[in-house]
Amino acid sequence: MRILQVHWLYRNFGGGESHFFNLCSALEEMGHEVMVLSSRNEPHLHIEGRKEYFIDNSFGLRTAFRAGPKVDKIIRDESPDVIHLHETKGFISPQIVRKMIKMCPVVQTVHIASFFCPADTGTCPETGRFCLERPGVRCLFRCFGKEMSRKMMLLNLWKLDVTRKIDRLIVGSRFMRDIAIQSALERAKIDTISLFTNKNRAGQEPCPEINGHLPRILYAGRVEASKGIFDFLKALSNLKTRKWAADVVGDGAALDEALKMAFELDIDKQVDFHGVIESKKLDEFYRRACIFVMPSLFPESFGMSGLEAMAFGKPVIAYDSGGIRDWLVHGETGFLVEPGNPELISAGLKRLLSNKEQRIQMGAKAKARVDKYFRKEGHLEKIMQTYRSVIEARKQGKGKG
Numbered sequence: 001m002r003i004l005q006v007h008w009l010y011r012n013f014g015g016g017e018s019h020f021f022n023l024c025s026a027l028e029e030m031g032h033e034v035m036v037l038s039s040r041n042e043p044h045l046h047i048e049g050r051k052e053y054f055i056d057n058s059f060g061l062r063t064a065f066r067a068g069p070k071v072d073k074i075i076r077d078e079s080p081d082v083i084h085l086h087e088t089k090g091f092i093s094p095q096i097v098r099k100m101i102k103m104c105p106v107v108q109t110v111h112i113a114s115f116f117c118p119a120d121t122g123t124c125p126e127t128g129r130f131c132l133e134r135p136g137v138r139c140l141f142r143c144f145g146k147e148m149s150r151k152m153m154l155l156n157l158w159k160l161d162v163t164r165k166i167d168r169l170i171v172g173s174r175f176m177r178d179i180a181i182q183s184a185l186e187r188a189k190i191d192t193i194s195l196f197t198n199k200n201r202a203g204q205e206p207c208p209e210i211n212g213h214l215p216r217i218l219y220a221g222r223v224e225a226s227k228g229i230f231d232f233l234k235a236l237s238n239l240k241t242r243k244w245a246a247d248v249v250g251d252g253a254a255l256d257e258a259l260k261m262a263f264e265l266d267i268d269k270q271v272d273f274h275g276v277i278e279s280k281k282l283d284e285f286y287r288r289a290c291i292f293v294m295p296s297l298f299p300e301s302f303g304m305s306g307l308e309a310m311a312f313g314k315p316v317i318a319y320d321s322g323g324i325r326d327w328l329v330h331g332e333t334g335f336l337v338e339p340g341n342p343e344l345i346s347a348g349l350k351r352l353l354s355n356k357e358q359r360i361q362m363g364a365k366a367k368a369r370v371d372k373y374f375r376k377e378g379h380l381e382k383i384m385q386t387y388r389s390v391i392e393a394r395k396q397g398k399g400k401g
Helices: 015-029 061-078 094-103 138-143 150-163 174-182 229-237 255-264 279-288 304-311 322-326 342-353 356-373 376-395
Strands: 002-006 033-039 051-055 082-085 106-110 168-171 190-192 216-220 245-249 271-275 291-294 316-319 334-337
Touching: 002 015, 002 061, 015 033, 015 304, 015 376, 033 061, 051 061, 061 094, 082 094, 082 376, 094 106, 094 150, 106 376, 138 150, 168 174, 168 376, 174 190, 174 322, 216 229, 216 279, 216 304, 229 245, 229 255, 229 342, 245 279, 255 271, 279 304, 291 304, 291 342, 304 316, 304 356, 316 342, 334 342, 342 356
Parallel strands: 002 033, 002 082, 033 051, 082 106, 106 168, 168 190, 216 245, 216 291, 245 271, 291 316, 316 334
Antiparallel strands: none
């Protein structure tokens, strides 16, 4: 099968981007021919032997007229059996997606909950919490001038309208499925397919703790308020009477403020900030960690970093947010706690730090759960079913928006 994979970021860091990278490689291992279309305006990878196309970002009408013919030519030259869109924020205009739908079967994996929000934030301007309103014209009056320009909101509403015409939508969790249905997408056109990780493959034992070293607590992700970095630091500050160390892997707009908070909480000597690192180097942090913390305040569509930590046999403490509960079983592979309550994260940390046997047992169950439910073989089987389904539907004259 010939598959055109489309993502605005072509790199192997971050949940959605790593999934895109791993999916392309896994499909090639199965013998399928994968072509990639991505943004020329962002730093990107190059994989020897893979056909890779890069175009300028083209989200608006004017830029779509310039980029549209280039995309048309790529599709005509490559003749893909299916086009698989991923995150295309600010990259591919709805006009171009609409043309894609007319030329070829199109599926899209939605990686972020804010995809369905016309304001592109996913938050209610009055409360600051995740918005559960059905997207529509009301958003223009509620959020205009508070979150973004009316022009961009209209473009996002247009994007949602075109998305409803895509042959099939793929989401990674029950939470994302419910949000998609709430956004007026047909239930029959939504496939829920859990993401997968290749890290610490089946057959490999959970990574043992390093004797004689302080137990290490790991946070890996964007250093942003919405990702819960400040709650993470507050939770750690309650552990000062215990012997521990922590690692923060990632970068973001809140880094300076996080460094300042660590100093003010008097935990700066125990918390190391490492910035963005390569995927293989991140594996070393997973290996030496004893506990992984995922304190996201904004609902996670899935939460790949937590799943990766479980693959290394590490228990996870996470806010019960979005799709995380699809892979994290409370009391068995870690703890799910009330979002926005760092004291509950502290309680979970104290419990696991004081009981090495419990955290090792939880870690072993975490590894077993990943091996059973979240490896590429199961994911690829379902993805191929989706591809074949939309291709067959087109042959029977169904689809084309």
